[in-house]
Every structure is written in structure tokens, then in C-alpha cells.
Amino acid sequence: xxxxxxxxxxxxxxxxxxxxxxxxxxxxxxxxxxxxxxxxxxxxxxxxxxxxxxxxxxxxxxxxxxxxxxxxxxxxxxxxxxxxxxxxxxxxxxxxxxxxxxxxxxxxxxxxxxxxxxxxxxxxxxxxxxxxxxxxxxxxxxxxxxxxxxxxxxxxxxxxxxxxxxxxxxxxxxxxxxxxxxxxxxxxxxxxxxxxxxxxxxxxxxxxxxxxxxxxxxxxxxxxxxxxxxxxxxxxxxxxxxxxxxxxxxxxxxxxxxxxxxxxxxxxxxxxxxxxxxxxxxxxxxxxxxxxxxx
Ligand SMILES: [Mg+2]
Numbered sequence: 001x002x003x004x005x006x007x008x009x010x011x012x013x014x015x016x017x018x019x020x021x022x023x024x025x026x027x028x029x030x031x032x033x034x035x036x037x038x039x040x041x042x043x044x045x046x047x048x049x050x051x052x053x054x055x056x057x058x059x060x061x062x063x064x065x066x067x068x069x070x071x072x073x074x075x076x077x078x079x080x081x082x083x084x085x086x087x088x089x090x091x092x093x094x095x096x097x098x099x100x101x102x103x104x105x106x107x108x109x110x111x112x113x114x115x116x117x118x119x120x121x122x123x124x125x126x127x128x129x130x131x132x133x134x135x136x137x138x139x140x141x142x143x144x145x146x147x148x149x150x151x152x153x154x155x156x157x158x159x160x161x162x163x164x165x166x167x168x169x170x171x172x173x174x175x176x177x178x179x180x181x182x183x184x185x186x187x188x189x190x191x192x193x194x195x196x197x198x199x200x201x202x203x204x205x206x207x208x209x210x211x212x213x214x215x216x217x218x219x220x221x222x223x224x225x226x227x228x229x230x231x232x233x234x235x236x237x238x239x240x241x242x243x244x245x246x247x248x249x250x251x252x253x254x255x256x257x258x259x260x261x262x263x264x265x266x267x268x269x270x271x272x273x274x275x276x277x278x279x280x281x282x283x284x285x286x287x288x289x290x291x292x293x294x295x
Contacts, residue, residue: 059291
């Protein structure tokens, strides 16, 4: 799941902000480049921030928001070239000591309802539903409240929270060997509970052709693009490749598609030629091994 995120991120990074690739020029390799001159396999903000979330997990039932805050601010201080504007505002508030759920920007423009929390949220799928978050002396009870708090540290709009609230249970189900049909039915059910907008989008999603698929940084577009590719293709490689070749926010859409496909197909399905290039391949493996060692 997390290698899948990194693979989708690094595969898509050179094509961020670009128009869709024509069929004769379909991209299938991790080559680096793009607006930020990425090295092949270099992590962008998606993988970097996912690692912050991963490092904050203490065991199946405990996430430390103190560690998450420290990790996110350390990343912010490293001056990442690709940091999003919504994330900048959220992290400034976080650094200033604003309460976690009040840091994120509530922006009525879809450009401010970005995928910044969706792209990093996957590690929370490793937590139990009754997990507890700690922040100083504060306690945050239950996975739902943990998901909400994590999102609102940078992304305050309800659509951003709703997308995470759909994705995490679906990923959990896939890790527990749900079928694609079960996973999509669960996505619809969660969307029905959380968000009429996402529900309407999901109802029509599988009728879309590749040429019609939005892959923008709007959180709902990113969630839908990832689910679309996961359902439509029958391999990790084909699904993630299809998404990143749509351009626009190709790395984040690729990352979320990589999460779903990784959770479903497993490690062996990720092409070795991609895995070999991933900057944080070993760290992800070590962190996950340490996490399971705690349990
Ligand atoms: Mg990125």
C-alpha cells in the first residue's frame, strides 16, 4: 500500500500540471524531471507527508499527534519546492500553536479543497477503529476523530475530511482482502453517509472513459480518479499508468491509486523496475516492520 503510494507519486511527478499524454506517448517508467526537476524515484510531498503520518503511529491503537506535528514542521522547515498553498497556511498555524482542528484553511474555492490530506492519509488504515490519538494531555478517541483531526491540521474544508473518511475504510477493507466489488460498494456506502457530492460522483464514475477522467488537485477529483483506475484495470501497473498519463495532479492521483492497488494486489504486483528506484523504499519497509513489531 505504501510502496504503491510512493510508486504512483514518483511515476506521476514529471507529468504534474501537464495535459494528458497522447496514446502514442504513454509513459510507463519512473524517469524524473518535470516542473521541479525531480530525480527518478525522488519522493514528492505525497510520499514525504505520508511518511510523517507513518512515523507518528505508535501501535494499532495509538497515534501521537505530537510526533506528527514535529514531523510535518520539520518537513516544512526543509523548504520543499512543491508544497501546496493550503498546506503552507495550515502548517504556519500549526507552528503557531493553533488547535489541531483549527489549523486547516476552510476555502470555498475548489482549488483550496485540495488533496493534501487525502494523499498522505493511507497509514491511518493500519489503526484500529478504537485507536486513540494523543496530543500533549489531549486525547482524540476513535479512528473517525483521528481521521478528521489529521485532515484539519492543514485542510479544513469538509470535502477534504469526507474524502479521507471514504478512502480509509476502503483501504482497510482491501487490506482485509475485500473484493473490488465490495470495496466500491463500501466507498458508495461511506459517501452516502458522509457526502452527497462524493456519492453523486461515484454513482456515475464507472461510466467515464479515460478521456473524460478529471485528475485535478481537487480532493474529490483525486479520490474518484484513484477509484476509477483501481476498478477499471486488472493490474497495479496498468491502473497507476492510466492515471498518471492523464496529467494535471498526476503525482497525487497516482499516489492514491497506488494506495488502493497496493492494498489490493500486494507488494509483488508493483513492477520491480519501479520499486528499485523509490527513494524511501527501505525506510517504508523498516517503519512498517517496526510498527508491526510493536503489536
Ligand atoms: Mg506531489
